[in-house]
Amino acid sequence: MITTIGVVGAGTMGGGIAQAFAQAGFAVRLVDVAEPLLDRARRGVEKSLDTFVNKGKVSAVERDAALGRLATSTTLDRLVEADYIVEAIIENVDAKRALFMSLDAIARPEIILASNTSSISITLLGAATKRPDRVLGMHFMNPVPLMTLVEMIRGQATSDESMRIGSELCRRLGKTPVEAADFPGFIANRILMPMINEAIYAVMEGVGTPEAIDTVMKLGMNHPMGPLTLADFIGLDVCLAILEVLHEGFGDPKYRACPLLRRMVAAGRLGRKSGQGFYTY
């Protein structure tokens, strides 16, 4: 019986994942490396829940109960209490493999370890543990409390039972699981990132301004949000990291990250989270 969820990494995604589970009635243990990061995540959850209350989608009692189910910690030890763990730290294979080794040592042997990675091989993360059959990808979309898709990634050794339990959890969150095989970028980013990268090339080559490019894609293709607005929302560092995985994984130059994207990341223009990207926030 899964009642307590561990979430590691309290950034853009970890905070949203923690909120989604807390709102659905699970006890949540949210872990990050420093207290201020956890405080920021909690404030983000409070703000999001307040918005739901103001819109009449959540009652004040439900908001307070959800916040009461969210506990934070700067160490992994609290995760012994977790019945299922979702990793949402930076998109870096070495950092994730090191964390999966630590989680494998701490979590009870029957516990499933899920990764929210956007592109990194689930098979590789599973191989860092002694339980590769209980390692899977659970790729939430941003912002997690609003987006209903979860891409479920089956690593080479992931068992049917683990996939079933992970998908069932998605349904308990009111979300729709869709299974994808373990290839770089899975389904979502395999298709999305080349489009975002091409939009950045179009900016660099002066084909159009960011506003023009986003407007073409919104009004012309009926996308709810232009690719550059979306890139700022995802985080330009995250976009670059995903493109690197696609480029390395397929060895195909069509995935080569645009030099303008590299330059913006080097300059600390990471999009919405840094206040500056293709737009100013």
Ligand SMILES: NC(=O)c1ccc[n+]([C@@H]2O[C@H](COP(=O)([O-])OP(=O)(O)OC[C@H]3O[C@@H](n4cnc5c(N)ncnc54)[C@H](O)[C@@H]3O)[C@@H](O)[C@H]2O)c1
């Ligand atoms: N941003 C998106 O739109 C999006 C969407 C889907 C999936 N993802 C994936 O989710 C993951 C997290 O992305 P994000 O955008 O939330 O990143 P982020 O940079 O906002 O947050 C990452 C957090 O992880 C923490 N962290 C780093 N190493 C840690 C460790 N060893 N232990 C505990 N905490 C650690 C950092 O302190 C930071 O708070 C990545 O794998 C990313 O690819 C991101």
